[in-house]
Amino acid sequence: MEPIKGRVYKFGDDINTDVIYPGKYLSITTDREEMAKHCFETVYPAFLKDARPGDIIVAGRNFGCGSSREQAATCLRYFGIAGVVAESFARIFYRNAINLGLPVLVAPGITRVVQHGDTIVIDLEKGSVTHTRTGTTTESSRLPDFVLGILQDGGLIAHLRRSLSRGGEQGVE
Amino acid sequence: MTIAEKILARAASRTSVKPGEVVTAKIDVAMSHENADVVLRAFREIGLDKVWDPERIVILFDHRIPAESEKTAITHQRIRNFVAEQGIEHFYDLKEGICHQVLPESGLSRPGEVMVGTDSHTTTHGAFGTFATGIGATEMAGVWATGELWFTVPASMRINVTGAFRKCVSAKDLILKVIGMLGAAGADYRSVEFRGTTITSMTIASRMVLTNLSMEMGAKVAFCIPDDKTIAYVRERTREEFTVLLPDGDAVYADEIEVDVSDLASMVACPHSVDNVKPVSEVAGARIDQALIGSCTNGRLEDLAIAAEVLYGKRVAAGVRLLVIPASRRVYLEAVQKGYVEVFLRAGGLVLNPGCGPCLGAHQGLLAPGEVCISTTNRNFKGRMGSPESSVYLASPATVACSAIAGAITEPAPGSGQ
Structure with missing residues (x-):
């Protein structure tokens, strides 16, 4: 996969999915563009004014904790967020992001070296984040190949369409 | 092996598994509520006509009932139509209640099995010795299509609880205490086993409070070890066969915590x-x-x-x-x-x-x-x-x-x- 370059939009620790996508909009189940209009709307309304498609979210520990609502990953993906890099992720959000084709990378120490508004390049194949101003690179754990494969195909649905049409299994081997 | 390792090994047809390994497991029960609407859209996009096994899929409404808006009414309608089209029998519409109570009541939460639900509090069903965890809607569409899902085998953590509660102090106070000690990410990606005399003397309903709230410290799955109480509860509610899987005596735990509830306050x-x-x-x-x-x-x-x-x-x-x-x-x-x-x-x-x-x-x-x-x-x-x-x-x-x-x-x- 090509490295992804983008401007950093930074958040702190324990950003939960109620904050990313408020419960009052859960009745929106199919209109993904509509979901994108409500990212962080209740608690961080500045996001919808200041963030731009192509931005990369950098966050602290446990990003995406709480509810399993997939809209939390969908709204970011359809807003145009290019990827999320965090000190750590909550597991359901992490899987949802991959399944929707939203690149996610665990990069311990990233919040210490990257500031809001910086530009970074994330390389999923290498498992690294490069800070363009300083040239510093933060290593991260590389995603397993079959997970990268899901992201490469643009998400689980496209991946399954491909593998089922080949008569193959979605298995991990 | 721990209880999580044993269940995943069974579901992946392996003799043993170790934490950190990635396995593909067969799913015994796949549960969704209103977000089945998101699942069925993703399922349609895969391009298949029929779900893998309509008997293993459970759908009910609990999040927005009775429909609070026209949008939700349409969601409910679309799901009802899908349920009828696919012949899904375990459908409870909006009349039965919350998924994490209705499934146990209906004998669908069984020891030794793997359950996935498009709801984060699916960890609740670990109170019955079920490997039960929350997943997203797109992932559930994959389960509806294939009946399988990949899992990283979690490391396990053991929480030993002893002592008797003071009057008016209960399982909720215990689990809040534990979450306060460990933090919102304190059990991230872990399997949590609640063990000890306090747990064995607890009611099934109280055990469910522990496994339910374990999600709030990041647990992937949480368990109370099945005992006679568990087996009696499940047998009264289902004729399905199930295999009780228990942790081995020499199972390896990444962490062990001791809690004495004798002096625990609200x-x-x-x-x-x-x-x-x-x-x-x-x-x-x-x-x-x-x-x-x-x-x-x-x-x-x-x-x-x-x-x-x-x-x-x-x-x-x-x-x-x-x-x-x-x-x-x-x-x-x-x-x-x-x-x-x-x-x-x-x-x-x-x-x-x-x-x-x-x-x-x-x-x-x-x-x-x-x-x-x-x-x-x-x-x-x-x-x-x-x-x-x-x-x-x-x-x-x-x-x-x-x-x-x-x-x-x-x-x-x-x-x-x-």
Whole structure:
């Protein structure tokens, strides 16, 4: 996969999915563009004014904790967020992001070296984040190949369409 | 092997598995609520006509019932049509209650099996020795298509609990204490096993409080080890065969924690995070506007029983709204038969239909700016139950009931109630 370059939009620790996508909009189940209009709307309304498609979210520990609502990953993906890099992720959000084709990378120490508004390049194949101003690179754990494969195909649905049409299994081997 | 490793090994047709390995497991039960609408859209996009096994798929409505908007009504309608088209028999529409109560009641939460649900609190079913975890809607579409899912085998953590609870202190206070100790990410990606004499003497309903709230410290799955009580509960409700899997004596745990509940006081999670836990005594006197008893955490008969005991012959404080939401139709019916509903009504409470109620901020009792709610539910995130300027405290049914009477957060004193 090509490295992804983008401007950093930074958040702190324990950003939960109620904050990313408020419960009052859960009745929106199919209109993904509509979901994108409500990212962080209740608690961080500045996001919808200041963030731009192509931005990369950098966050602290446990990003995406709480509810399993997939809209939390969908709204970011359809807003145009290019990827999320965090000190750590909550597991359901992490899987949802991959399944929707939203690149996610665990990069311990990233919040210490990257500031809001910086530009970074994330390389999923290498498992690294490069800070363009300083040239510093933060290593991260590389995603397993079959997970990268899901992201490469643009998400689980496209991946399954491909593998089922080949008569193959979605298995991990 | 730990219980999580044993179940994953069985589901992946392997003799053994180790933490960190990635395995593909066969799914025994796949549960969805209203978000089945998101799942079925993704399922259609895969391009298949039929789900892998309609007998293993469970669908019900609990998050927004009865439909609070036309949008939700259409969602419900689309799901009903899909259920009929696919021949899904385990469909409970909106009449049975919350998924994490209805599945156990229906004998669908069974030891040794793998359950996935498009709801984060699916960890609840680990109270029956089920490897049960929450997944997203797209991933569920993959399960509907293939009947399988990949898992990283989690490292396990053992929480040994000993001692007897003081009166008015319960499983909710214990799990809040543990979440306060470990933090919101303290069990991230882990399998948590609750062990020890306190757990074996607990009711099934109390065990479910522990596994339900383990999600709030990041657990992938949480378990109470199945025993005679578990097996009796499940056998009464299903004729399906199941294999009880237990952890081995030489199982390896990444962490072990000891908790003695003998001196445990009533606990409360303060705004705006579930790990912001304090003894109730430290925040006693804080004004409340709403008191809520219900949810997949604490809407079961024993929760309503303790609340009714506290509220018997009393009145809810002026200016306080008491909402009671039984977790299921069966719980509601028993609460009617035992007279609890009458106690709540006489006390000035409002008893709503079984379901998730306002817990997730959709309807039925949302909060205005500046309002405070004390609740037996499971999340107090900023804006979760309405205005981002409102506050939610999480506590046990006894604490919530005592607070409703006082009009302020109140520690239940031993002997409070009748």
